[in-house]
Structure formats: structure tokens, C-alpha cells
Amino acid sequence: MIFYKNDENADKTINSVSTLLKEGRVGVLPCDTIYGLSAIYESGKEALMRVKGRSETKPFLALATLEQVRFLVKSVPGELVSLWPAQLTAVLELKTGGTQAFRVPDDDFLRAILERTGAPIYSTSVNMSGSPALLTFSDIEKAFSGKADFFVKGREEQVSMPSTLIDCTVRPFRILRQGAFKVPERLCERG
Numbered sequence: 001m002i003f004y005k006n007d008e009n010a011d012k013t014i015n016s017v018s019t020l021l022k023e024g025r026v027g028v029l030p031c032d033t034i035y036g037l038s039a040i041y042e043s044g045k046e047a048l049m050r051v052k053g054r055s056e057t058k059p060f061l062a063l064a065t066l067e068q069v070r071f072l073v074k075s076v077p078g079e080l081v082s083l084w085p086a087q088l089t090a091v092l093e094l095k096t097g098g099t100q101a102f103r104v105p106d107d108d109f110l111r112a113i114l115e116r117t118g119a120p121i122y123s124t125s126v127n128m129s130g131s132p133a134l135l136t137f138s139d140i141e142k143a144f145s146g147k148a149d150f151f152v153k154g155r156e157e158q159v160s161m162p163s164t165l166i167d168c169t170v171r172p173f174r175i176l177r178q179g180a181f182k183v184p185e186r187l188c189e190r191g
Contacts, residue, residue: 002141005030005109005154013152014109018116020150026051028126028140030154031063032107033087033163033180034133035140036123037148038063048122051147054129061089061101061163063110064120069102072120077168079187085111087180089163090173103163109154125162133162 003013020027021040026047029038039048041062048060066084070076073092080090084104091101102120105111114121125133126140134140136157144151165177166188173188 001150003150003152005152010109014112014116017150017152018113021113021117021121022119025149026147027150027152028144028148029110029113029121029123029152031110031123032085032105033161034135035126035137035154036063037126037144038121038123040117041120041122044122048124051144052124052127052129054124058129059101060122060124061103061165062120063105063114063123064102065111065114066104068114068120069104072096072100073102077173079173080168083181083183087161087163088183089165090168091166091176092168099169101165 003017005013017027024040024044024047026037026039026044029036037048037052039045045060066081072094074095076092085106087106089101089103091099094100126144127133134143137153138156141151161180164175164179164181164183166183167174167176175183175188
């Protein structure tokens with residue numbers, strides 16, 4: 001099933017994709033960075049691991065609204081709030097223990113899906129675990145046809161860099177992966 005991000009039926013696409021995610025389906029979404037293989041937060045994790053071929057030890061990042069992040073984590077540093085939405089993923093401490101990497105995406109389409117699902121969604125590069133990320137929609141569709149339940153086509157190729165990943169459980173924050181977002185130097189040490 002293929003949907004299109006930028007057509008006259010965008011609202012219908014957002015509703016359909018939100019419903020599929022809430023049903024536990026795994027799909028490909030055009031993110032504000034590269035295309036992402038996505039599933040609903042928590043309950044969709046096992047299905048996403050099967051499609052991706054990833055072990056349980058390697059976590060997925062989650063896309064969320066700021067309100068969803070605040071609901072799940074112990075605290076959101078003010079410096080981070082002033083940077084979001086952005087191509088910036090932050091590791092934060094969960095209220096339930098442990099950590100989770102969250103990103104508030106800088107994309108109206110994704111934020112609308114997050115609002116309609118009422119929950120964060122996992123997002124990971126579109127590739128089999130251990131292989132390079134697929135960056136064009138045609139390559140993604142060919143490789144994941146029959147594996148992913150649905151596809152949403154944005155541009156043929158999204159931005160070619162993943163998000164920048166920072167650890168906000170330490171001060172100063174630590175850059176774990178330099179990506180598309182340039183973090184102000186005053187906030188981070190290079191890791």
C-alpha cells in the first residue's frame with residue numbers, strides 16, 4: 001500500500017497512516033531527515049525488530065510531540081526545548097526507568113501523524129540491520145515490498161543525513177552522532 005505525502009488527500013493519508021500504526025503495522029515514512037521504518041511506540045517494537053532484523057539490545061529512536069516526550073520522561077532540559085522541533089534526537093531518562101532517544105520532528109506531516117496516533121512512533125533507518133541505509137524511495141520500495149505494511153512517498157530522496165544524536169542524561173550534553181543538526185557548542189562536549 002503506497003500513500004503520498006504531498007497530494008491533495010494529505011489529510012486522508014494522515015488518517016490512514018495513523019490508523020495503520022495504531023493497529024500495529026510497520027511502515028516507511030518520509031521523515032525530516034532520511035526515510036524511516038516506523039511503528040507505534042512500545043507495542044510496535046517487536047514487529048519493527050522483525051522487519052528490520054534487529055536484535056533486542058539495540059534501541060530505536062522515537063518521534064514524538066513535545067507533550068508526549070514530557071509525559072514519558074523525568075524532565076526535558078530547557079535548552080533542548082528551545083532547539084526543538086529539529087533534526088535533533090536526544091537521549092532522555094524515562095519516568096519508568098531506563099532511557100529513550102526522542103526527536104520532535106520539524107515536519108508538519110509527521111507531527112500531524114503523532115497527534116492523530118496520540119503516541120510516539122519508533123523510527124529507524126530503512127535497511128536491514130547492519131546494512132547501509134537506503135536513501136531513495138524506489139530502492140526502499142524494492143527492498144521492503146512484502147516486509148513493510150505500507151509506504152508513504154515524499155521526495156524520491158529525503159535529506160541524506162540522519163539526525164544528530166545527543167545524550168542529555170549528562171552535563172554538558174554529549175554528542176553521540178553528528179548528523180544534520182548543528183548543536184550549539186556551549187551545550188555539548190564532543191563524544
